[in-house]
Amino acid sequence: MADPIRALSLWARLVIGFRSSGRHRARTALSAAGRSSLRPTPAPVPAPSPAQPPAPRSPYGLDVPLNGDESALVRPYLVAYDQRQERARQRQRRLLMVLAADFGIDLDTRDLHGLGVA
Numbered sequence: 007m008a009d010p011i012r013a014l015s016l017w018a019r020l021v022i023g024f025r026s027s028g029r030h031r032a033r034t035a036l037s038a039a040g041r042s043s044l045r046p047t048p049a050p051v052p053a054p055s056p057a058q059p060p061a062p063r064s065p066y067g068l069d070v071p072l073n074g075d076e077s078a079l080v081r082p083y084l085v086a087y088d089q090r091q092e093r094a095r096q097r098q099r100r101l102l103m104v105l106a107a108d109f110g111i112d113l114d115t116r117d118l119h120g121l122g123v124a
Contacts, residue, residue, distance in 0.1 A: 105111040
């Protein structure tokens with residue numbers, strides 16, 4: 007026996023009495039005379055489709071130059087990174103101002119106005 011699974015399923019259907027379902031089962035219930043009287047239903051008529059939008063055109067074929075202000079040239083994650091860096095620098099400047107004004111601590115290591123030169 008070449009296909010034991012198919013033979014086992016056939017034996018189970020015969021012993022248990024499973025009937026096939028769906029379209030094949032409905033055909034077996036019809037008589038031969040009933041089959042000849044059935045006629046296929048006509049295909050439904052498709053509804054008229056709405057007006058299609060014009061096909062997209064390539065901007066490279068246009069004579070008008072593209073407006074650079076309308077296109078985003080910078081990725082949003084780069085802008086967010088720059089904003090985080092600027093906020094960090096601003097917080098650092100504010101901390102230095104508070105330490106210098108309230109506690110007299112100057113954390114600036116630069117020599118201003120040539121005081122450390124002489």
